[in-house]
Amino acid sequence: MVLKIGVIGTGAIGQDHIRRITNKLSGGKIVAVTDVNKEQAKAIVETQNLDAKIYDDGHELIKAEEVDAVVVTSWGPTHEEFVLAAIEVGKPVFCEKPLAITAEGCKKIVEAEIATGKSLVQVGYMRRYDTGYRALKNVIESGKIGEPLIVHCAHRNPTVPDTYTGDMAIVDTFIHEIDVLRWLLNDDYVSVQIVAPRKTSNALEHLQDPLIVLLETKQGIRINAEIFVNCQYGYDIQCQVVGETGIANLPEPSSVVLRSEAKLSTEILVDWKDRFIDSYDTELQDWINSTLKGEVNGPTAWDGYVAAVTSDACLEAKESGNIVQISLEKRPEFYNKNLVVVEKI
Amino acid sequence: MVLKIGVIGTGAIGQDHIRRITNKLSGGKIVAVTDVNKEQAKAIVETQNLDAKIYDDGHELIKAEEVDAVVVTSWGPTHEEFVLAAIEVGKPVFCEKPLAITAEGCKKIVEAEIATGKSLVQVGYMRRYDTGYRALKNVIESGKIGEPLIVHCAHRNPTVPDTYTGDMAIVDTFIHEIDVLRWLLNDDYVSVQIVAPRKTSNALEHLQDPLIVLLETKQGIRINAEIFVNCQYGYDIQCQVVGETGIANLPEPSSVVLRSEAKLSTEILVDWKDRFIDSYDTELQDWINSTLKGEVNGPTAWDGYVAAVTSDACLEAKESGNIVQISLEKRPEFYNKNLVVVEKI
Amino acid sequence: MVLKIGVIGTGAIGQDHIRRITNKLSGGKIVAVTDVNKEQAKAIVETQNLDAKIYDDGHELIKAEEVDAVVVTSWGPTHEEFVLAAIEVGKPVFCEKPLAITAEGCKKIVEAEIATGKSLVQVGYMRRYDTGYRALKNVIESGKIGEPLIVHCAHRNPTVPDTYTGDMAIVDTFIHEIDVLRWLLNDDYVSVQIVAPRKTSNALEHLQDPLIVLLETKQGIRINAEIFVNCQYGYDIQCQVVGETGIANLPEPSSVVLRSEAKLSTEILVDWKDRFIDSYDTELQDWINSTLKGEVNGPTAWDGYVAAVTSDACLEAKESGNIVQISLEKRPEFYNKNLVVVEKI
């Protein structure tokens, strides 16, 4: 059984997904593509030697008979309309983050999906598919460290381009922690506070960097997260969960241990693409497999909505310096089935 | 383009390969299977819902028109005849170790392959596809540690079954080091000596365990390898390369770091299947991809021959306690194209 | 040259200091002891075979002609009067923490010392003498990580006795971080906030445990410190300094690396006495050596005063949940000479 996939948006991430579905994963086939830049769409069809039709427009592609399922990798502000269109025709859709650029947009999608009665939407938060985070979640759920009380974490990039704005520290960078930590803890956030340490001299003038985000969850777990996007030394994702009886750390990426020049060292990655490259493979393979079974295992539209609400609160906390409450609607019964304990993929 | 594969032998490893080709990898399709136990062959076709014909015999399967390429995962002593048969009809063949149970058998295969003028045979030494060994080879070839001088390594299993004989320490266990170390060092062996340390009380009476193997290479590199198959604590593969200016260690498998019960710890695997499971995926995917291009990237028939000769010398050294010379024929020009420097897969 | 020392208070820590000065360190001699429990004082003189006079009272001992310098290890509330008495007669005094139980008491001592014009007082904050903290300070001052921006730290005890009160988390436990972090950073605190995570079920009912303390320094460095005194798994002191270009961690105590029972592990200490035992030796040896030279190298009366003020603010922050300002008087010129960069002892 093969899942026939249409891809909307053939930019960098769209091309990556096309390549992995075509050359590395099992059970999926790209049958349709579209992009605002039609030449780019044509180019990927040719270089990958795809047996795929090129559409003028995402809405056409979504409706096309040969398309079983849709991957949305277009420009962020267009996600909402394409996801809604896929839901309308009852086709499964994998949408890169953000699900929509506003919480209301996300909520509209949630309501539309519930109205169909079918699980159709998965959002592209790939960290849930990282071997390390999965191992960490397994340890937590094994009871080895008791109930989680505190999370210390850090998201560090070596540098960011000049176009990187202060809000991007939340909506592009920290958004990954927002999603993965509530999955890790099976919990939701109730408040957030952001404090600004002494600024690094390596950040552009407009940018407060680093930041410390203090999140509180429903269960009272306190998360303190460092965001530091000009740390110079590497791309470094840290996560330590302090439990009642023990402490578990996200594994460091595996690396040769070197004794050289008076140092005992392992490598720290510098490119974020290397850090989670395997997670993208696992994520898409899992999406193909579960879609073929009519299920959604990964982050749902509801998760996309929660990320949007939390991210809005973080932006307000960053601006005001105050403790900002995070108010979510009640989780619809519809999404409870997705609250699965992590399993070995 | 899809590689249509016939599988000879549907025991444990055969079933594993069928499952990974069917559910996880891209570009391959199981179209034919056979086994001495026909019921077992039928069962895997059914449970995996394969669109595959069941043959009475490996030779028939090899000749079948719908079969592009052959995977040999039958009982070891039958490998030689099936590989030769595949060569005879000019079909690519992936053969699990051993290529043949004697060095002469391997040599016959080498000669048959050369006679066809086409690279057809790959042997299933999966460690060359392990991310860790590849990273280690990259470090060596980067020049970061200078020329290699010494290798310290260890192959440790927690326990072995009662059926494990003394020779299996070489032909089943150490055979992996024999293959991977010469690939790692781009070198061949010239002599071997084996010494027997104090025996562990956890080994069966007939079994000398542990052993220390001392290999010498053409370049004068000295390898000292510990084989310890009743080490109790885990499945642990160690490899340290001492170079002129630095030292590089095979990475430990990635693991959550735990602080618990007065210990700072990471997990050591206990099951060998977990240690190299990803290597099997990479190996088979690489075999499918290169076979579709008419190439062999992985261990060749020549590598199978060298492993057989070296393994014979090790058995003699174990028996006699003497330093045993390892004499290889000259490497045929035909196999020089396979001497590729490691690349990122 | 030998420093003739009188010890006031022969409880646990007093006895320890007597033993180390007598049996392990160079240049000091116990010539006088006193304690409210005279029998205890006698006992230590006998068991250690000391050539020391037993005094009825600390004030007598301080004035005794044969006493060159005084060690105060009596009950906390008595420290102030004995230190003031030693200053009055111009004798150097090593006082275990706290210097005085109120900030005003500390200030009185500061003023008395300045009035003599001589450096006489050292406070027993031994962490500044820990090899690990010294190495960490060396790295910071080497410029290897650039200017410090954030400190993540943790003070974890396996358990605390029933007599441990909520305030002791600050005045007994966190007080060590208060002193050592400002020494490490060459900085002072300006504000503090304390948040209470989900409480561990292993703490007594009256005790909020763990706590997170957020300190801000004059330079804007943000410290987030976890205090967790029922962490079960060990006595674990963590300190990570995030700088502009790199990150440095306090070393873990050295330990045998064990491969056993499917774990690769090192030991975590469980008893705080083991963690800093060497620091006490170094601290007292340094005090003897510098006292013989008429200097004070270690924590001064001013440091004792700052610790008291900071600790008061922490208590208020814990009570109120508010951000509390920390207002210090201007550092007297007199103490600037003690601002030495760390040197190898």
Add this chain to the structure above:
Amino acid sequence: MVLKIGVIGTGAIGQDHIRRITNKLSGGKIVAVTDVNKEQAKAIVETQNLDAKIYDDGHELIKAEEVDAVVVTSWGPTHEEFVLAAIEVGKPVFCEKPLAITAEGCKKIVEAEIATGKSLVQVGYMRRYDTGYRALKNVIESGKIGEPLIVHCAHRNPTVPDTYTGDMAIVDTFIHEIDVLRWLLNDDYVSVQIVAPRKTSNALEHLQDPLIVLLETKQGIRINAEIFVNCQYGYDIQCQVVGETGIANLPEPSSVVLRSEAKLSTEILVDWKDRFIDSYDTELQDWINSTLKGEVNGPTAWDGYVAAVTSDACLEAKESGNIVQISLEKRPEFYNKNLVVVEKI
């Protein structure tokens, strides 16, 4: 009680011992010194402000009434006569390695000591006092890894001076492993084989470097030891004991963990003096303390003899390439009392 010490030989190591006994340790006092270079002896007395008499000759110093015990740190070939002289007058003597430059010389000392019926001689093998080796011995003796079967170890120096000869790899470098490993294992050696790997291009022409030494013990434990004195990257002492149920490694020296320039690293020492500096302190303090009690806790004359015999066998094995038997006389009853299990100092 103070041990009045005379020092014969005021070169580098002699001066170090004088300084540590005078400024750092407890219970010892330098009362007499001598050196073939009398000016050097005078200089150390002056710079250290010693209350010590300068003797023309070691034999005079040994006999001097004010001298309780002797430290021999003169030129190696003179050790034997001074140790014998000290035994003759019944004075305890601490002798730096070697005890004598021949096995016969060592044996004469052993016999002389036994004849007096008093334990008088300690040899300066300081590794037995290293915290790391002691922790390793504790683990072995705890039974945590079962009976030892194999030891993998390495002695690596960054470089050696031009004056370093091939024999020095044994008598100056490996001699430390010879002593410490039999102490660690409570065992003796029965044979040795030495193999020469590919030579590093960083060694002088006359020097075969690295070497691999294969030792066998009475219990059948196999030691494979790498000696590599031009390893460039640091001074690195490794020791791994493989036991029946687990494996224990000598701890790495404690170091700040640094994240910087795409590396997660700790420091490797480059100067051997830094590696064992604390061991010298512990060793001398222990010698002072036990000498005051009339005991010898450390390496005895017998240990010096065994080291000499083993070292001779190693030289022969290096020269011949053969397996050389190591034949010791029976251990005299006299030395059995020194076979103490390691205790916390």
